[in-house]
Amino acid sequence: MNLFDGGLEQALATSGPLAARLRPRTLDDVVGQRHLLGPGSPLRRLAEGGGTTSVLLWGPPGTGKTTLAHVIAGSGGRRFRELSAVTAGVKDVRAAIDEARDALAMSGVRTVLFIDEVHRFTRTQQDALLPAVENGLVTLVAATTENPFFAVVAPLLSRSLLLTLEPLTDGDLLILINRALADPRGYGGRLALDDDAVDHLLRLAGGDARRVLTALQAAGDAALAALGALGARGADAPARVDLATVEQAVNRAAVSYDRAGDQHYDVASAFIKSIRGGDVDAALHYLARMLEAGEDPRFIARRLIILASEDVGLAEPGALGVAVAAAAALEAVGLPEARLALAQAVIHLALAPKSNAVIRAVDAAVADVRAGRAGPVPVHLRDGHYPGAGRLGHGGGYRYPHDHPGGVVGQQYAPDSLVARDYYQPSGNGFESRASQRLAFLRATLRGAGHPAAAHGDVDEPSGASGHEAGRAR
Known part of the structure; x- marks a missing residue:
């Protein structure tokens, strides 16, 4: 169907949706996407009637894909044929190509074929376009909101110029x-x-x-x-x-929220503290509040990743993976669908047992380094692979853990001044209740029976942390 047929165009101009009535008629009227519309750009040359390169327009809804197709169609004296992948089939594709062939043969007029939501076409339907695109019989302008590297067949993708549209500012x-x-x-x-x-x-x-x-x-x-x-x-x-x-x-109330002011920081703070405190319902409220107010969802995802280590840590070792997966899902599918992945991460983190042992451990280690408590690396741990290292004694006396029962052997790893420093102090919550047993065994084994861990009578490999669990604790 050609939206530039006179009667329909006149009807849309007077009584259609506002977005249709205001659709730009020239590239200079297009708002946004300046990175694609500069002088001499392929899209501008195509819109000005030059070039026959087919293009794939990839971007979120409402960023101008259909508008650009219509601008291209309205210039250069070309025919415009529009198909929607939602309703069209192979028969419609072949009919459009046949019409383009007839128009070129009889009047020398080339055809712009616009296919909206091309990702909905099956492989067979997309393959039907290849010959006409290959020989330039039609100039294909295809629009998609899906990643074309997954949604468009490789031969069609290789024959088209991929242009990425950005959300409007x-x-x-x-x-x-x-x-x-x-x-x-x-x-x-x-x-x-x-x-x-x-x-x-x-x-x-x-x-x-x-x-x-x-x-x-x-x-x-x-x-x-x-x-x-x-x-x-x-x-x-x-x-x-x-x-x-x-x-x-x-039917959507305004949310009291300023992305650059107090509300941004206050709501984000309440969000984190609700998850830390285990109030999953309050956490979901603040998540919804931020999303509805237009907060950058990547900011939310980053905060969840930080919280997974800072407030959950090894009390639930899978928490960080869930947070990172939610961030990856956000990048892959975007909003609004990615709100589900963010909500799943929020629920998981709120319900998880909590521990701040990770941040306390690394902060204590950093504090010692900044205070100058470093010391030389023990000689037996130094690199012994380069020529001359042996004469310096580097690596001599190192005991390879895998050659010993349980993969653990007593030897010094820390610099002399830090041998007795215990940075990681696991809580008794979640997985850390078992990890603490493994930790006590390792410290006693590595440092010898005289280490304080031995005084608790927990210097044998704890049965609760052996095998699979011990591997996880490492």
């Missing part, structure tokens, strides 16, 4: 809002927004142009209807949209 979105308020295709000066209403729209958008314009239309139309019902609308009295109007129109 708040500055970009503000340009769109002001354009919608002033442009005759939008509200043409009939609407005015309070500052807090604008801020809420920006938070709701999450870098998505379509979302911000849809929310603006819902609030703007509601304000105009209310003003008209009161009979108060005049030529010089634009309808005013306040925060309450936006909240009611989109």
Whole structure:
């Protein structure tokens, strides 16, 4: 279907969704994606009628993929054919290619074939495009929100130029809002927004142009209807949209939160302390509060990774893996889906047994180093592989642990001045209750029976930490 057919275009221009009415007609009207639109760039040359390179547009929803396709189609005197991978099949693809072949043969007009959500095409459907793309019969512009290295077949990917679109910035979105308020295709000066209403729209958008314009239309139309019902609308009295109007129109309350101010730090602090304290419900509340307010989700993921070692540590050895996996999931799928991975990590960390032994151990070791308590490396631990090391005695007398029962043998590892320093002091919580037994055995074995650990009668390999568990404790 061609969205540039006259009747449909006219209908959308007057009564369609705000995002459709305001769709840019030239590259200069496109907001954002400046990294792709510079002079001489492949996309600009394609939009200006030059070049036949097929392109894959990859980016989050509402970043301008469809808009760029329409701009390309509206320039250079080319035909435009649009397919949606949601509804089209192989038959539709072949029909579009046949039409492109006929148009080129009869009138010399080339065809731009736009396929939205190309990741929904099966491999067979994508393969059907290859010959036409290969010989330049069509210029393919395909849009996807999924990673094309996984969602698009390699032959099609290799024949296309991959262009990555970024989420729009708040500055970009503000340009769109002001354009919608002033442009005759939008509200043409009939609407005015309070500052807090604008801020809420920006938070709701999450870098998505379509979302911000849809929310603006819902609030703007509601304000105009209310003003008209009161009979108060005049030529010089634009309808005013306040925060309450936006909240009611989109059914989403504004969250009291300033990403650069006190609320950012206060909510983040309460979030961490709730997890540390084991209140999973409060932790989920603060997670939701940050996400709804537009907090950078990568900030949340980083805090969870830190907390996993600082407040859980070896009381639950899998905690760090869960936090890191949540951060990786965020990078892989983005919001809103990644909120599930973040919530899973929050629940896991809140329910996990807690220990701050890891941070206490490393801070104590760092404090000794900064205080100058280092000392030379024991001679038997020094590198003995380079020529001349043997004459210096380096490595001599080292006892290889794997040659001894249990893989442990008594010998000195720390510098002389730090032999008796015990940095790691496990708690009795979770896995650390078993790790403490293993630790006592190791210290007594390494340092000899005279070490204080031997006084507790726990110098034998503890049965609870042998085999698989002992391996984990290491």
